[in-house]
Amino acid sequence: MAKVLILSGAGISAESGISTFRDSGGLWDEYDVSVVCNYDSMQKHEDVTIEFYDKRRSELKSKEPNYAHKRIAELKNMYKKEIAVITQNVDNLFEKAGLKPEDVIHLHGFLTQLRCQDSYCGKVFDIGYKSQKEFNGGRCLTCNSKLRPNIVFFGEQAPMYEELNKQIQDCELFVVIGTSGNVIGVNTMAQFATRSILNNYEPSSAINDAYFSKVLYKKATEAVDEIAEEIETFLNPR
Ligand code: NAD
Numbered sequence: 001m002a003k004v005l006i007l008s009g010a011g012i013s014a015e016s017g018i019s020t021f022r023d024s025g026g027l028w029d030e031y032d033v034s035v036v037c038n039y040d041s042m043q044k045h046e047d048v049t050i051e052f053y054d055k056r057r058s059e060l061k062s063k064e065p066n067y068a069h070k071r072i073a074e075l076k077n078m079y080k081k082e083i084a085v086i087t088q089n090v091d092n093l094f095e096k097a098g099l100k101p102e103d104v105i106h107l108h109g110f111l112t113q114l115r116c117q118d119s120y121c122g123k124v125f126d127i128g129y130k131s132q133k134e135f136n137g138g139r140c141l142t143c144n145s146k147l148r149p150n151i152v153f154f155g156e157q158a159p160m161y162e163e164l165n166k167q168i169q170d171c172e173l174f175v176v177i178g179t180s181g182n183v184i185g186v187n188t189m190a191q192f193a194t195r196s197i198l199n200n201y202e203p204s205s206a207i208n209d210a211y212f213s214k215v216l217y218k219k220a221t222e223a224v225d226e227i228a229e230e231i232e233t234f235l236n237p238r
């Protein structure tokens with residue numbers, strides 16, 4: 001199990017031009033998130049949900065990783081076993097920054113994938129930046145059932161949380177970058193670790209920063225060198 005756990009959220013991708021959830025703007029303003037990202041209402045408004053994710057997927061094509069993604073990818077590639085990279089983001093900017101898909105755990109799904117709606121089949125397909133329709137008419141290649149975005153919607157189970165819970169038990173240094181803590185309770189998680197670092201652009205009402213050993217309220221691209229230095233010192237004590 002890794003000694004260092006890096007948990008990121010929408011804030012790490014903000015400087016790459018992807019709107020965060022709560023800071024809003026762009027696509028998020030055009031759609032009612034409680035409708036498009038909600039399992040029950042998706043049944044009634046499937047077209048709107050598909051259109052929303054099609055647009056986000058197509059937008060992702062031109063988005064580039066920023067210095068924070070790149071620095072973390074570099075560290076993870078240097079210390080494969082010692083560092084775990086877990087993200088709430090559904091974008092592929094860590095992968096674009098050089099991480100292999102198996103080296104990033106996406107807690108809330110992955111935008112460039114579709115999944116079969118038949119739970120017995122459940123097959124996942126990489127579709128790149130295509131629209132859902134463009135991929136086999138939106139049908140599963142194995143069983144021909146309807147496909148859906150491979151995203152965890154509100155009201156759904158997030159299977160990868162089990163992995164997060166496992167990783168936090170053994171983690172010694174816990175690093176949080178760009179999350180408001182509304183979806184994942186980082187206060188409790190910080191108490192599991194010997195040392196913890198919090199980096200957000202500004203304080204969040206859902207995070208008590210007194211639980212963290214170091215607090216950096218600045219942009220991720222400006223904080224990441226200090227974070228990287230601390231991780232390296234931690235992994236290579238004199
Ligand atoms: P959030 O929008 O609730 O919070 C964003 C946090 O990032 C805030 O605390 C803010 O201070 C901080 N932030 C903003 N700009 C920053 C910067 N340049 N550097 C450092 N920090 C910065 O995001 P969340 O906590 O991740 O929760 C939102 C949910 O929406 C998640 O479940 C996530 O899956 C989803 N989401 C994903 C993406 C994406 O994939 N890129 C984008 C938006 C939302």
Ligand code: ZN
Nearest residue numbers: 116121140143
């Ligand atoms: Zn299927």
